[in-house]
Amino acid sequence: xxxxxxxxxxxxxxxxxxxxxxxxxxxxxxxxxxxxxxxxxxxxxxxxxxxxxxxxxxxxxxxxxxxxxxxxxxxxxxxxxxxxxxxxxxxxxxxxxxxxxxxxxxxxxxxxxxxxx
Numbered sequence: 729x730x731x732x733x734x735x736x737x738x739x740x741x742x743x744x745x746x747x748x749x750x751x752x753x754x755x756x757x758x759x760x761x762x763x764x765x766x767x768x769x770x771x772x773x774x775x776x777x778x779x780x781x782x783x784x785x786x787x788x789x790x791x792x793x794x795x796x797x798x799x800x801x802x803x804x805x806x807x808x809x810x811x812x813x814x815x816x817x818x819x820x821x822x823x824x825x826x827x828x829x830x831x832x833x834x835x836x837x838x839x840x841x842x843x844x845x
Contacts, residue, residue: 736813739802739820742795743827750788750831754781754838762844777843785835792831796824 757780761767766777774782799821806814 736816736820739799739816740823742820743792743824746788746791746795747827747831747834750785750835753784753788754835757781757784758843767842767844775843778838781838781843785831785838789828789831792824792828796821796828799824 758777761777761780766780767775769776771779799817803814803817803821806817808814
């Protein structure tokens with residue numbers, strides 16, 4: 729019972745842990761890129777700075793998409809005879825979806841705003 733409870737609690741926060749990883753990674757790479765002049769170097773039509781930030785953002789979005797898919801399947805498999813398991817599965821799915829939305833909205837400025845002042 730305690731293993732199932734621990735897994736349920738970890739799934740509730742997994743999306744926000746991935747979001748916070750994106751926050752720390754993007755903020756750190758923004759600072760490093762500005763310090764080393766990545767904005768002035770190009771990789772095709774975009775700067776190295778923007779390419780790195782987009783890559784890290786997309787990596788985190790992929791991890792969140794995998795989490796949503798996994799929690800979706802888990803919610804669909806939840807046994808009707810165990811309402812608590814169903815509640816946790818649906819709540820973990822909702823938290824994962826919210827994490828995707830927050831990650832999209834929070835970091836969308838990467839697409840257009842200037843990275844360095």
